[in-house]
Amino acid sequence: MASSATRVLVINCGSSSLKFSVLPLQENTPVFSGLAERLGQPEASMTFVEAQGEKTTLVLDEPSHRCALSLLFSQLTRLNMLGSLCAIGHRVAHGGSEFTHSVLLTPETVDKIRRVSPLAPLHNPANLIGIEAALALLPELPQVAVFDTAFHQTMPPEAYTYAIPLEFQQRYQIRRYGFHGTSHRYIAAEAVAYLQLDPAHHGILIAHLGNGSSVCAVKNGRSVDTSMGMTPLEGLVMGTRCGDLDLGAAAWLAKCTGQSIESLCHLANTQCGLLGLSGLSSDCRTLQAACEKGVPRARLAIEVMVHRLARHLGGHLAALDRLDALIFTGGIGENSVLVRELTVRRLAVFGLRLDEQKNLAIRGGQSGVISAPGSPVIAVIPTNEEKMIAEDAAAIAGGRQATLLPANHF
Numbered sequence: 487m488a489s490s491a492t493r494v495l496v497i498n499c500g501s502s503s504l505k506f507s508v509l510p511l512q513e514n515t516p517v518f519s520g521l522a523e524r525l526g527q528p529e530a531s532m533t534f535v536e537a538q539g540e541k542t543t544l545v546l547d548e549p550s551h552r553c554a555l556s557l558l559f560s561q562l563t564r565l566n567m568l569g570s571l572c573a574i575g576h577r578v579a580h581g582g583s584e585f586t587h588s589v590l591l592t593p594e595t596v597d598k599i600r601r602v603s604p605l606a607p608l609h610n611p612a613n614l615i616g617i618e619a620a621l622a623l624l625p626e627l628p629q630v631a632v633f634d635t636a637f638h639q640t641m642p643p644e645a646y647t648y649a650i651p652l653e654f655q656q657r658y659q660i661r662r663y664g665f666h667g668t669s670h671r672y673i674a675a676e677a678v679a680y681l682q683l684d685p686a687h688h689g690i691l692i693a694h695l696g697n698g699s700s701v702c703a704v705k706n707g708r709s710v711d712t713s714m715g716m717t718p719l720e721g722l723v724m725g726t727r728c729g730d731l732d733l734g735a736a737a738w739l740a741k742c743t744g745q746s747i748e749s750l751c752h753l754a755n756t757q758c759g760l761l762g763l764s765g766l767s768s769d770c771r772t773l774q775a776a777c778e779k780g781v782p783r784a785r786l787a788i789e790v791m792v793h794r795l796a797r798h799l800g801g802h803l804a805a806l807d808r809l810d811a812l813i814f815t816g817g818i819g820e821n822s823v824l825v826r827e828l829t830v831r832r833l834a835v836f837g838l839r840l841d842e843q844k845n846l847a848i849r850g851g852q853s854g855v856i857s858a859p860g861s862p863v864i865a866v867i868p869t870n871e872e873k874m875i876a877e878d879a880a881a882i883a884g885g886r887q888a889t890l891l892p893a894n895h896f
């Protein structure tokens with residue numbers, strides 16, 4: 487690796503999109519980023535954003551991930567950035583029980599990712615398309631897979647086991663895996679550094695609240711419980727996902743509407759949550775504005791979301807033996823004064839209390855402590871999954887093992 491190679495290209499491939507960013511090590515913001523959209527459709531295009539915010543949108547010759555990556559690499563060549571890359575980090579949705587941390591991509595690891603892909607049929611195949619295209623185009627550069635599930639592989643069996651006949655877990659890998667692991671791992675490390683917690687003895691609750699949302703209980707740097715399950719559908723009320731739902735209710739709904747399991751699953755992922763409750767939007771900001779105008783369904787949507795969140799936070803406390811901090815992150819956690827206020831109000835029984843003024847002041851990507859004196863610490867810390875992926879990729883490319891918590895945080 488050239489000594490001048492100090493940047494990581496982070497790639498996140500969806501089924502019809504490809505997001506990328508070029509991150510210098512030790513920095514929080516990309517020097518180049520962008521998004522290819524509508525891949526697979528005739529009008530596919532790719533937008534590039536340079537460090538100064540200058541935007542260019544180009545039409546793709548062919549609406550494929552491979553074509554988007556070739557265009558990206560030619561842009562990186564034009565900007566003289568290709569030689570500055572020390573690694574590529576790929577976000578991978580599901581690592582099953584196979585991957586407990588990030589790994590160097592080799593024919594063997596790619597094959598293992600392929601073998602766990604039936605667990606995430608909407609996400610892993612798209613991730614693999616990006617991986618294979620990038621490996622073919624830049625075979626000499628170390629490339630690393632960073633899994634959304636890996637951080638939660640430290641959960642004990644009682645937290646990850648569904649109460650169904652145990653043979654199904656062994657036969658079909660039906661168990662809880664959890665997601666948002668890269669964000670939870672980043673926030674856990676940031677919280678230890680920012681709040682000067684003892685790295686060997688701490689208990690943290692993290693509420694990652696975005697379009698997808700999850701809670702994680704972190705004990706001494708390790709995930710011990712989380713609210714998402716075998717798929718990202720379980721747990722909290724999200725933008726368009728219902729979160730926890732009685733299987734009996736789902737079966738009754740399927741019977742009443744004549745839907746197949748597949749179409750019910752699609753409905754539970756895309757038409758429920760804040761969108762289904764409000765009938766208006768999946769976007770928390772829009773619902774807050776509607777609440778202020780007195781729209782009852784918008785208010786109910788937010789209250790159901792907050793009730794479920796508080797209930798999960800209370801439940802996740804049982805996985806810890808101490809509570810040093812509750813951290814809010816993600817688009818809603820970082821910005822919504824209202825959601826933080828309504829949630830913490832429901833957790834008063836645990837001694838958690840907000841300082842109203844501090845809560846009002848923290849938004850728009852800032853970190854800050856927002857708890858009242860005497861309460862366990864409540865803080866807002868912006869997440870940065872790209873940075874975590876870049877740190878892992880650089881560490882593994884440099885021959886080091888990616889740690890559960892990045893070493894430079896201590």
Ligand code: ADP
Pocket residue numbers: 695696697698725768769770771772774816817818821822823
């Ligand atoms: P994703 O999970 O797609 O990464 P984000 O973490 O960006 O999503 O979170 C998106 C959510 O954050 C949306 O519901 C959006 O309305 C919400 N959000 C962003 N800014 C605010 C704000 N100022 N107040 C309330 N909610 C906000």
